[in-house]
Amino acid sequence: MESLLLSAQIAWVHLVSKPKQTLIAMLGVTFGIGMFIAMVSMMTGLNDLTEQLAMTSSPDxxxxxxxxxERVSIAEKLNPGGITYVHHQKPKxxxxxxxxxxxxxxxxxxxxxxxxxxxxxxxxxxxxxxxxxxxxxxxxxxxxxxxxxxxxxxxxxxxxxxxxxxxxxxxxxxxxxxxxxxxxxxxxxxxxxxxxxxxxxxxxxxxxxxxxxxxxxxxxxxxxxxxxxxxxxxxxxxxxxxxxxxxxxxxxxxxxxxxxxxxxxxxxxxxNATMLLGVIIRNILTYSVAITLLVVAGFGIYNILSITIHNKLKDIAILKAMGFAGKDVKQIFMIQSLVIGFIGSVMGLIIGFVLSLLISKAPFDGGDFLSIDHLPVNFSSTYYFIGIVFGILTTALAGYLPSRKAAHVDPIEILRG
Amino acid sequence: MSVLRAHKLSKYFYEPEKFQVLKDVDLTVERGQFMALVGKSGCGKSTLMYILSTMDTQYQGELEIAGTRLTDQDQNFLAAFRNKHIGFVFQFHYLLPEFTVLQNVMLPALKLGNKGKEEVEANAMEKLNMLGMKEHATKLSSKLSGGQQQRVAIARALINNPDIIMGDEPTGNLDSYNSDLVFEIFQELTHTYQQTIIAVTHDASFAKRSDRVVEMSDGKIINGF
Structure with missing residues (x-):
């Protein structure tokens, strides 16, 4: 526990000593999560509306x-198992x-x-x-x-x-x-x-x-x-x-x-199969765009963390000489990526919420097909929860690989120059 | 009483071709001894020191420090052992640049974690005071001069009261004034506080003023057994 606290302190100093770099890494996540929230809110809002309309216009x-x-033809009825075949039979x-x-x-x-x-x-x-x-x-x-x-x-x-x-x-x-x-x-x-x-x-x-x-x-x-x-x-x-x-x-x-x-x-x-098909397509679209955005954000974090670790090789070597084990070093960099992921995701949720709010206020004419004057937006907390879990998981994954590399740095190679 | 015992240490380099750097080196260091490890470039003195420091585990032979056998121990155990028993002073002072002087000195003690933060801070201030760096405690370590940084590095090496301080060219990057200063600090540490010091050095005057000079050549100790 003490050692986790110490790792967190070191991680924190690293993060605040390079505020611009930290902010850029966070913005990558923020953008991904924000777009995910805005898209998913709008798409599920539309889906809910579609479903609701389907329900009002048709009975359960x-x-x-x-x-x-299609009914069985009389020839087939009289000769079951036979080779009789009635082509193009019309309804009675x-x-x-x-x-x-x-x-x-x-x-x-x-x-x-x-x-x-x-x-x-x-x-x-x-x-x-x-x-x-x-x-x-x-x-x-x-x-x-x-x-x-x-x-x-x-x-x-x-x-x-x-x-x-x-x-x-x-x-x-x-x-x-x-x-x-x-x-x-x-x-x-x-x-x-x-x-x-x-x-x-x-x-x-x-x-x-x-x-x-x-x-x-x-x-x-x-x-x-x-x-x-x-x-x-x-x-x-x-x-x-x-x-x-x-x-x-x-x-x-x-x-x-x-x-x-x-x-x-x-x-x-x-x-209402055709209407519900739209629901499925919108879901596929939302999630594929969101995942793409998060993967891009993940690469950004991977990049920035790799550069940080490269710049901090000396620090890592000296930490190891002083008695920090590989897992402590890994912890330091994992904490950094998780902090980036968490703060970035929370900012993303806020931006996503603001975007959704703007979308829900913007006038929109549904035309002949739908009688709506605003786009329907879903503010369900489920998607905010999914968003933050997604954001943290991506950053954890993106941070893990460089952190593991940091853990395996051989101090002698660096200290001997 | 010996604090470090090495028996038949051998090491090979495999790149670019197989080459034996250390040849059955035996070495015993007594507590409170100020030992200089000298020799020409490539004689294996740095390699020997990194094996003694427990950071290099790719060797044959036996190593024991402060009564603990360190050969064939895993990396986590060795890291914890270094933290408690060994202090380092390098040629390039290697302080963490984003941290203050005081934080740098406190770090190994916080890692050891057997004292409260206030106590660690008091200890760190005491070490800094001993090295005449007390008034710089709250500065960022990157703002100090080379000689000042080296003194902070020594304070950091001392914070956990280690059994051995190991130095790799500790005066190699300093002017003569600061070299003398570091040397005096080392001498005081050994004579007043019974601190054991092993330092690899090129500096002939530094070596001359130590308690014991061990000279190496071609992977063997040729002088100062």
Whole structure:
């Protein structure tokens, strides 16, 4: 312990007697860690936003009748193990209706991990804007049940969701779509179904999910209304949306629902695979840039420490003559690199924090795709912890090699001249 | 009473070709003796001293200092042993330039670590006082003249009250005034404080005034057994 203290004192004198050199070595680490923090804060902020948007726009699990699923052809069924092969088989012409959906939703709600389940009827429609027809979708829902799942109330820009109950031919429209159609709440809009059924509906509210893919195409209407325009019976339902208490469990629960009800159950991760791919790519980018920066900083420390040791060969020789063992000498230089690493990392965390703060304040237009006016920034302490551990590990590694060399200096060679 | 005993020390250099520097050297040094090791360049006197100093371990033969056998000991043991039992004075004073005079003198004692900082500091001041360097204690060692630095180096060598002080040309880089001064200090140390000193030297007047002159030639001791 005493000897560690003595090594630390000597290391300290070395560091402060060459302040410029010490500062430059520290700045290398500072820059690396600072950039890491700034990048990781911004990237994970974006990732969190993406995930959150994915969650608001899609249910944790969606149950529907997937008629495109590949099915076994009748020839193969009759002659199993034979050489029959049916090429380019088309889906059977069957209804996408989910049978017994209301009962199914009721039993799903009993599941201990399920927060809520709502039934809906989804359809493609054209929104007529003068001579122009805009492609979009309409969802017939029990609006109160849907609100429980997606917190629609907080997404309303104009009107209230209850308007949909009082107004039989009312719809709630996405803000993006309303802008394209040049309409406001209270205006009427004509829609046409793919089957050719046309109806005039009244816009009773505008909602904004914050994601272009939804806001630019979607409207909500009551279940009965959509059934009417599609000319379907009262039990015609195409989807069941399920929300879980823990959305991370969706991937695990979906297959069991699929097995229990015989309909396709798709979890949100599968449904938003492209969006989540962005998350992975951003992570790879962040870490590779951060590691590159730290490796460069590491080489800087290696260099500076090597030069220091070269300049201090005489000192090392005399220390060894006076009775300092190789490990004491190694300790002296390891302490120097760790001090550089620690102070450099702490300064890096501060700079990283300031940069993140600036980024989070800078205006940023998300355009059509995302409705944000500032870049989302994550200030989670985890990354600050990772940053300092990274910084100290790199400097320890970069300092170890020259320090070991210092420990093996042969004093006689230097003292004899 | 002998403080150092060397028996049949031999050493070879392998670069550029095999060459025997030391040939079965036997040497015994008594406590309180001021011994000068002389000889022509390349006779092996420095090589012998570095073996005696325990820093060079590549030799054959036996070495014993202060009753401890030092042959075949590991480096950590030898470092600790040097710290406690041997003080060094070199031709180039080799003080640590970023440290003050006082810190330089205290360093070996702090490394030994069996005394508190205040006590070590008091001891260091006492040694500096003895060598007339007390008023320079708080200066950076790099700010001193060569003769002053050598006196600080001697104070540093003395701080742990070593059994032997070893010098490699301790006056080699000094003018005659400072050489005389260092010589007088050495003489006082041996005669007043019973300090053993082994010094390699070229300086004939320095050698003449020591207690015992050991002369070497071609890796053997030819005078002063």
């Amino acid at each position: 699990i969606r149950i529907y009748h997937d008629i495109t699923t 012409n069957e209804s996408i209706k989910v049978r017994g959906a209301l009962k199914m939703a009721e039993s799903i709600r009993q599941h201990p991990e399920v927060k809520g389940a709502s039934v809906l009827l989804n359809s493609q429609v054209f929104y007529n804007y003068g001579p122009v027809q805009l492609n979009g979708t309409i969802a017939g829902v029990d609006i109160l049940e849907e609100d429980k799942l997606f917190d629609l109330k907080s997404k309303m820009k104009e009107g209230r969701i209850e308007n949909l109950i009082t107004n039989q031919d009312g719809i709630l429209m996405g803000t993006g779509l309303a802008k394209k159609l040049n309409v406001r709440a209270g205006d009427r809009v004509v829609i046409t179904t793919p089957q050719g059924f046309t109806k005039t509906l009244k816009i009773v509210g505008l909602f904004q999910m914050g994601i272009g893919a939804v806001d630019n195409v979607k409207s909500y209407a009551s279940l009965g209304m959509v059934q009417t325009i599609l000319e379907k019976e009262k039990s015609y339902i195409t989807d069941i949306n399920v929300k879980l208490f823990d959305f991370k469990r969706a991937k695990a629960i979906a297959p069991s629902l699929q097995q229990a009800f015989g309909y396709k159950a798709e979890d949100w991760e599968t449904a």
